[in-house]
Amino acid sequence: xxxxxxxxxxxxxxxxxxxxxxxxxxxxxxxxxxxxxxxxxxxxxxxxxxxxxxxxxxxxxxxxxxxxxxxxxxxxxxxxxxxxxxxxxxxxxxxxxxxxxxxxxxxxxxxxxxxxxxxxxxxxxxxxxxxxxxxxxxxxxxxxxxxxxxxxxxxxxxxxxxxxxxxxxxxxxxxxxxxxxxxxxxxxxxxxxxxxxxxxxxxxxxxxxxxxxxxxxxxxxxxxxxxxxxx
Amino acid sequence: xxxxxxxxxxxxxxxxxxxxxxxxxxxxxxxxxxxxxxxxxxxxxxxxxxxxxxxxxxxxxxxxxxxxxxxxxxxxxxxxxxxxxxxxxxxxxxxxxxxxxxxxxxxxxxxxxxxxxxxxxxxxxxxxxxxxxxxxxxxxxxxxxxxxxxxxxxxxxxxxxxxxxxxxxxxxxxxxxxxxxxxxxxxxxxxxxxxxxxxxxxxxxxxxxxxxxxxxxxxxxxxxxxxxxxxxxxxxxxxxxxxxxxxxxxxxx
Ligand SMILES: Nc1ncnc2c1ncn2[C@@H]1O[C@H](COP(=O)(O)OP(=O)(O)OP(=O)(O)O)[C@@H](O)[C@H]1O
Ligand SMILES: [Mg+2]
Numbered sequence: 001x002x003x004x005x006x007x008x009x010x011x012x013x014x015x016x017x018x019x020x021x022x023x024x025x026x027x028x029x030x031x032x033x034x035x036x037x038x039x040x041x042x043x044x045x046x047x048x049x050x051x052x053x054x055x056x057x058x059x060x061x062x063x064x065x066x067x068x069x070x071x072x073x074x075x076x077x078x079x080x081x082x083x084x085x086x087x088x089x090x091x092x093x094x095x096x097x098x099x100x101x102x103x104x105x106x107x108x109x110x111x112x113x114x115x116x117x118x119x120x121x122x123x124x125x126x127x128x129x130x131x132x133x134x135x136x137x138x139x140x141x142x143x144x145x146x147x148x149x150x151x152x153x154x155x156x157x158x159x160x161x162x163x164x165x166x167x168x169x170x171x172x173x174x175x176x177x178x179x180x181x182x183x184x185x186x187x188x189x190x191x192x193x194x195x196x197x198x199x200x201x202x203x204x205x206x207x208x209x210x211x212x213x214x215x216x217x218x219x220x221x222x223x224x225x226x227x228x229x230x231x
Numbered sequence: 232x233x234x235x236x237x238x239x240x241x242x243x244x245x246x247x248x249x250x251x252x253x254x255x256x257x258x259x260x261x262x263x264x265x266x267x268x269x270x271x272x273x274x275x276x277x278x279x280x281x282x283x284x285x286x287x288x289x290x291x292x293x294x295x296x297x298x299x300x301x302x303x304x305x306x307x308x309x310x311x312x313x314x315x316x317x318x319x320x321x322x323x324x325x326x327x328x329x330x331x332x333x334x335x336x337x338x339x340x341x342x343x344x345x346x347x348x349x350x351x352x353x354x355x356x357x358x359x360x361x362x363x364x365x366x367x368x369x370x371x372x373x374x375x376x377x378x379x380x381x382x383x384x385x386x387x388x389x390x391x392x393x394x395x396x397x398x399x400x401x402x403x404x405x406x407x408x409x410x411x412x413x414x415x416x417x418x419x420x421x422x423x424x425x426x427x428x429x430x431x432x433x434x435x436x437x438x439x440x441x442x443x444x445x446x447x448x449x450x451x452x453x454x455x456x457x458x459x460x461x462x463x464x465x466x467x468x469x470x471x472x473x474x475x476x477x478x479x480x481x482x483x484x
Contacts, residue, residue: 048301125322132279132316133336133388134308143339148326225326225368 004195008186012179012203019096019178021207024165027100031107031164032157038063038112040141043119063112070109076170078102083174099171103164111160118153119145151222158215162208169204179203232257233278233314233392233425238287238298240273240447247273248284249447255392255425255440260418262434262455263427265444266469271427272396274444278425279314279394280307291391315385317395321377323369323384329356330365333384341388348387355383359413375406382413393417395426411437429473435459443469 041063046056070078083098093101122145130140172181183200187193233255240248247270255261263271276282277298278289284298291313296302302310323332333352337343343351356362359379369377378398385393398414399407411433418424418437428434434441434455441458443451443466450465451458462470 125318125320126324128281128316129318129322129324130336131281132311132314132394133384134311134340135336136304136308139339143335144324148324151326225370 001195004190004192005199008183008190008196008199011186012182012200015177015179015182016203016207019171019176020165020168023096023099023103023168023171023176023178024161027103027107028161028164030100030104031111034104034108035111035115038067038108039115039119042067042112042116044141066105067109067112070106071113075102075106075167076173078106079170079174095171095175098174099168099176103167103171107160107164111157114153114156114160115149118149121152122148151226154219154222155215158211158218162211162215165207165211166204169200232292234290235274235277236288236290238274238277238284240270240277240282240284247447248277251287251444251447251449253442253449253452255423257391257423258421259439260414260422260424260426260437261440261442262438263425263442263444264429264434264469265450266472269444270447271444275394275396275425275427276316278392279311279316281316312388313391314394315388315390315392317378317381317385317393317398319397319400321369321374321381323377323381325369327368328365329361329367329369329372329380332369332380333387336384337387352383352387355386356380359383360409373406374402375409378402378406378410379413382410382417386417392423392425395424395428397427397429399428399430431470431473445469 041060046053079099079102082102083093083095086093086098126144126148127140130144135144168178169180171178172184175181180200183196187196190196234252235254236252238248238251239246251270251274253274263275265271273282277284277287280302286297286299288295288297289310290296291310294306294309296306296310324335327335330349330352333355334343334345334348337348337351338345341348353362353365356365359382361376361379361383364372364376364380369380372380378401382393382398395414399410402410407430411430414424414426414433415437426438438455441451441453441455442449443458445465451463458466
């Protein structure tokens with residue numbers, strides 16, 4: 001048994017470093033950017049000016065549709081459409097790029113709702129206090145409200161990242177040689193599914209545990225000011 | 232001087248300010264009194280555009296805005312530069328230290344340098360007796376300390392007027408006294424202030440002028456002395472209503 005583990009481990013670790021980790025990190029960064037943009041578009045109320053208001057409502061409707069679409073369909077189906085479906089209309093994507101697009105869009109849709117509700121949970125009092133000091137609306141949003149919203153959004157966003165990290169195993173279905181795919185290939189040769197898939201599970205668990213430690217550390221760092229916190 | 236003219240504000244079809252006109256003289260302390268729900272906060276917040284009346288106007292020496300017309304963000308900035316509000320629950324920024332609560336607006340809005348803003352903030356903290364708390368977070372302070380800091384935050388913007396909405400209503404009596412002493416000093420120094428309060432002793436001792444509002448209508452608008460020495464029957468009712476001593480309105484020695 002140890003022999004099998006020792007011979008397959010390097011291959012799996014390479015796959016993890018080469019595909020699993022980069023995929024998770026890149027998709028999360030793009031997903032977060034998209035999520036912040038989407039959350040702000042849904043959060044900000046347009047001014048009364050019709051020339052601004054109507055185009056804004058259209059843009060907002062497009063983003064709402066996007067969030068609805070990606071939250072109402074399975075991630076695996078989304079990946080299949082992007083990678084296997086789009087070539088039918090002439091869009092042939094590299095599998096890694098297809099995976100980044102799929103995971104980013106999916107993460108962005110969920111995280112935008114997290115960020116939007118965090119923005120909403122900052123009390124109106126904070127807006128009033130900033131306004132009376134002469135802050136403009138964008139300044140209030142960026143300097144006062146967003147930093148407080150980040151603290152509120154941090155735990156659910158960390159959970160999203162951990163979820164995303166595990167979901168990268170779905171990328172095996174669109175031909176990416178990430179860690180799970182590699183464990184399947186080794187299994188096909190040594191006929192040890194229990195051992196190989198347990199090994200894959202173990203490696204996912206290690207990374208996810210490290211991530212939750214990081215999460216706790218960040219939560220403590222950003223909660224310094226919360227009542228009762230001794231950090 | 233701030234002049235409000237013909238202010239009308241309605242919420243859901245219910246008029247809460249009926250055509251109120253009132254002047255707030257510069258360099259003086261004006262106290263707004265009235266029963267709960269009479270419209271005091273609404274009137275005060277209109278001055279800083281935290282509430283937008285349907286009609287009426289506000290004017291300072293150098294400009295005049297009509298509430299029924301659109302007010303650009305540049306115009307509201309001009310107004311808010313002249314006024315700063317202190318809230319009943321102080322509304323400090325919980326994620327910033329005491330010092331940064333005070334310097335955040337001078338740095339971002341007035342574009343002061345960090346050093347300049349900090350040295351000014353330290354002077355203010357010193358003035359309210361909290362110089363050693365600058366690195367704390369608001370949640371680590373008592374209500375009275377937080378309210379004194381929020382007064383510093385308002386003063387750091389060098390406003391012409393400080394607007395205070397029941398600044399001591401959420402405080403225990405001894406903490407209230409600490410805050411009121413600071414306001415008294417500001418009043419003596421000639422800071423223009425408009426204060427909503429239920430503290431009659433403070434109103435009597437510190438204010439120059441009293442505006443009394445009932446059901447959204449202005450009932451009294453005159454010198455403080457006049458208010459306490461020659462109260463109308465409505466004012467007498469109000470004064471005895473908020474005191475446990477039924478003769479409080481008459482028996483102030
Ligand atoms: N956002 C709001 N929506 C609807 N009605 C409101 C709103 N704000 C205030 N009102 C109503 O307007 C009236 C005046 O309220 P306001 O807060 O100005 O009273 P107040 O004199 O400050 O009272 P208090 O002494 O209790 O603070 C009240 O009847 C109140 O219910
Ligand atoms: Mg009030």
